[in-house]
Structures are given as structure tokens and as C-alpha cells.
Amino acid sequence: MKKKICIVGMLVNEKSHQAPDVQKVLSGYGTLILHRSGIPYSGCDRGLINLTLMATSEELNRLEKDLKKIEGIKVASLCLIDDAEELNICKK
Numbered sequence: 001m002k003k004k005i006c007i008v009g010m011l012v013n014e015k016s017h018q019a020p021d022v023q024k025v026l027s028g029y030g031t032l033i034l035h036r037s038g039i040p041y042s043g044c045d046r047g048l049i050n051l052t053l054m055a056t057s058e059e060l061n062r063l064e065k066d067l068k069k070i071e072g073i074k075v076a077s078l079c080l081i082d083d084a085e086e087l088n089i090c091k092k
Contacts (some may be wrong), residue, residue, distance in 0.1 A: 005081040
């Protein structure tokens with residue numbers, strides 16, 4: 001199956017309660033994650049997490065489904081490249 005390059009964004013609404021569950025899910029998909037960054041909104045117990053993944057469609061769908069099981073988590077994704085192998089081809 002072809003791997004895609006995708007960006008996944010998450011809004012964590014109750015960070016103090018949801019962070020352990022989010023971390024557990026992300027750790028389970030750690031081999032797919034190329035980059036992870038976060039922006040805390042400590043004053044209102046929220047946070048944004050951005051991921052860059054290399055994953056098949058099925059892997060991406062499972063990750064999103066597992067994250068959406070956590071109450072209050074908003075998840076959206078965008079795939080930039082449908083075949084990650086394209087990154088290995090340099091045209092002159």
C-alpha cells in the first residue's frame with residue numbers, strides 16, 4: 001500500500017484530563033509520526049497539536065478514529081502527497 005504524507009491537527013479541549021489518553025494513542029502510532037508540535041493554551045486548559053505523518057489511508061483512518069474516541073478532541077487531516085515515494089525522486 002502506498003504511504004501518504006499527511007498533516008493532522010488536533011484541538012485538545014480539556015488538556016489536563018485528556019493529555020494522558022492523547023499521549024497513549026500517539027505513542028501507539030509513533031512509527032508513523034515524522035514531526036509533532038504543540039501550542040499550549042494554559043489559561044483555558046486547551047492545546048493544539050500538529051502532526052506530520054507518513055501513513056497509508058488505513059493507518060491514518062485508524063489514528064483519527066482512536067483520537068476521536070477521546071471525548072472533546074477535535075481532529076482534522078490533510079494529505080499533501082498521495083505517494084510518499086515521490087519524495088525520493090529528484091528531477092533535474
